[in-house]
Amino acid sequence: MAEEKIIGIDLGGTTVKFAILTTQGEIQQKWSIQTNILDEGSHIVPDIVESINHRLNLYNMQAEDFIGIGMGTPGSVDRKKGTVIGAYNLNWKTTQPVKEQIEKGTGIPFTLDNDANVAALGERWKGAGDNxxxxxxxxxxxxxxxxxxxxxxxxxxxxxxxxxxxxxxxxxxxxxxxxxxxxxxxxxxxxxxxxxxxxxxxxxxxxxxxxxxxxxxxxxxxxxxxxxxxxxxxxxxxxxxxxxxxxxxxxxxxxxxxxxxxxxxxxxxxxxxxxxxxxxxxxxxxxxxxxxxxxxxxxxxxQLGNDAGIIGAASLALKLEE
Known part of the structure; x- marks a missing residue:
C-alpha cells in the first residue's frame, strides 16, 4: 500500500485552498475553488466535499489512502463537536456542523481549528519555526x-x-x-x-x-x-x-x-x-x-506565505492518529 497522505484546507472569504501532502509535510498537489457565500454560506461545505471527491476520482485515489483532513476556518470553532459559528465573512450566522458534513461526504476523518492557529502550526512545522x-x-x-x-x-x-x-x-x-x-x-x-x-x-x-x-x-x-x-x-x-x-x-x-x-x-x-x-x-x-x-x-x-494555512491545517490531521 502507498504511504498514507493528509489533506489541508484553508477556508477564506474569497477562496478555498486545498492541498494533498505527505505525512512529512511536503505538498504534492494544490488547487483552489471560489468561496460561494450566497444563501448564508450554505454552499461552502457541499462545494468542499464535491471538490475533494472530484480530485480523488481524477487521480484514482480512495478515502482509505488518507489519514484525515484538517481545515483552518474563520469564526469560533468548537473542536470537539467540529462546528463553526460567527464566521461573518463566510455569511455563516448559525452553527455549521462542518465535521459531520465533510466526514459523511468524503468518508475521511476530519478535524478543524481557527485559521490563525493553523497558520501558526504551518510556520512552526515547515517554516520559520524550525519545528x-x-x-x-x-x-x-x-x-x-x-x-x-x-x-x-x-x-x-x-x-x-x-x-x-x-x-x-x-x-x-x-x-x-x-x-x-x-x-x-x-x-x-x-x-x-x-x-x-x-x-x-x-x-x-x-x-x-x-x-x-x-x-x-x-x-x-x-x-x-x-x-x-x-x-x-x-x-x-x-x-x-x-x-x-x-x-x-x-x-x-x-x-x-x-x-x-x-x-x-x-x-x-x-x-x-x-x-x-x-x-x-x-x-x-x-x-x-x-x-x-x-x-x-x-x-x-x-517563510511560507499563503501556504502556511494549508500546511498547518493538514498537520491537524496527523493528530487524528494519536
Whole structure:
C-alpha cells in the first residue's frame, strides 16, 4: 500500500485552498475553488466535499489512502463537536456542523481549528519555526491575529481565545478597537492601523514630506506606501514606522517575557516590509525583555506565505492518529 497522505484546507472569504501532502509535510498537489457565500454560506461545505471527491476520482485515489483532513476556518470553532459559528465573512450566522458534513461526504476523518492557529502550526512545522516546540506566530494583515504553540501543542484557552495577540492593550488611551476597548495592538500595527497612525502624526507634522502631501490631498495611502516612503527616508513615514515598531516591539516583549518561545514569527501582508520592519521591532523587543529572553527568543519573518494555512491545517490531521 502507498504511504498514507493528509489533506489541508484553508477556508477564506474569497477562496478555498486545498492541498494533498505527505505525512512529512511536503505538498504534492494544490488547487483552489471560489468561496460561494450566497444563501448564508450554505454552499461552502457541499462545494468542499464535491471538490475533494472530484480530485480523488481524477487521480484514482480512495478515502482509505488518507489519514484525515484538517481545515483552518474563520469564526469560533468548537473542536470537539467540529462546528463553526460567527464566521461573518463566510455569511455563516448559525452553527455549521462542518465535521459531520465533510466526514459523511468524503468518508475521511476530519478535524478543524481557527485559521490563525493553523497558520501558526504551518510556520512552526515547515517554516520559520524550525519545528521547535515553542513558537508564537503573529499575523499582521487587515487585522492582527496569532497562534501560540507551546511544548508542541496549540494553546486554545477556556473560550478558545488564546492567541488573540491583536487585542493586547499597548496604548490605554489609544484608538478605539472593533472589540470595544481602546489601544489594542490591532488598531496600530494592522494594515489599516498603520494608515490611521500616519494620518494622526501627519496632523502635527510641519516639515516637508511626500507622505504628508499624499494624505493632505486625499490620495489613497496604504501601509505598503508608508514603508516604501520610510525606506526612502521620508521623515514623516520614518516617524510612523518607528511608532508602529515601538508598539509591536512592546507587544513582542510582553509575549517573550510571558512565554519565552524560541521563535516569534511575523507574518501576514504587513510583514512583506521584511528586514526593514523586523530589525526595528527587534531593537524595541530588546528594550522590553529581560536578558535571558532577549538572548533565547528570536524574532523572525514568516517563510511560507499563503501556504502556511494549508500546511498547518493538514498537520491537524496527523493528530487524528494519536
Amino acid at each position: 521547535e516546540p515553542d513558537v508564537v506566530f503573529i499575523t499582521l494583515g487587515t487585522g492582527v491575529g496569532g497562534g501560540i504553540v507551546m511544548e508542541g501543542d496549540l494553546l486554545h484557552g477556556a473560550a478558545g481565545c488564546a492567541g488573540e495577540i491583536g487585542h493586547i492593550t499597548v496604548d490605554p488611551d489609544g484608538f478605539e478597537c472593533t472589540c470595544g476597548k481602546k489601544g489594542c495592538l490591532e488598531t496600530i500595527v494592522s494594515a489599516t492601523g498603520i494608515v490611521r497612525v500616519a494620518r494622526k502624526l501627519s496632523e502635527e507634522y510641519a516639515g516637508a514630506s511626500e507622505l504628508k502631501q499624499l494624505l493632505d490631498s486625499g490620495e489613497e495611502v496604504t501601509s505598503k506606501d508608508v514603508f516604501e516612503l520610510a525606506e526612502e527616508e521620508d521623515q514623516l513615514a520614518m516617524m510612523v514606522v518607528d511608532n508602529i515598531c515601538y508598539y509591536l516591539g512592546l507587544a513582542c516583549g510582553n509575549i517573550g517575557n510571558l512565554l519565552n518561545p524560541s521563535s516569534l514569527i511575523l507574518g501576514g501582508g504587513v510583514s512583506a516590509a521584511g528586514e526593514f520592519l523586523r530589525s526595528k521591532v527587534v531593537a524595541y523587543f530588546k528594550q522590553f525583555t529581560f536578558p535571558q529572553v532577549t538572548e533565547s527568543t528570536r524574532i523572525k519573518l514568516a
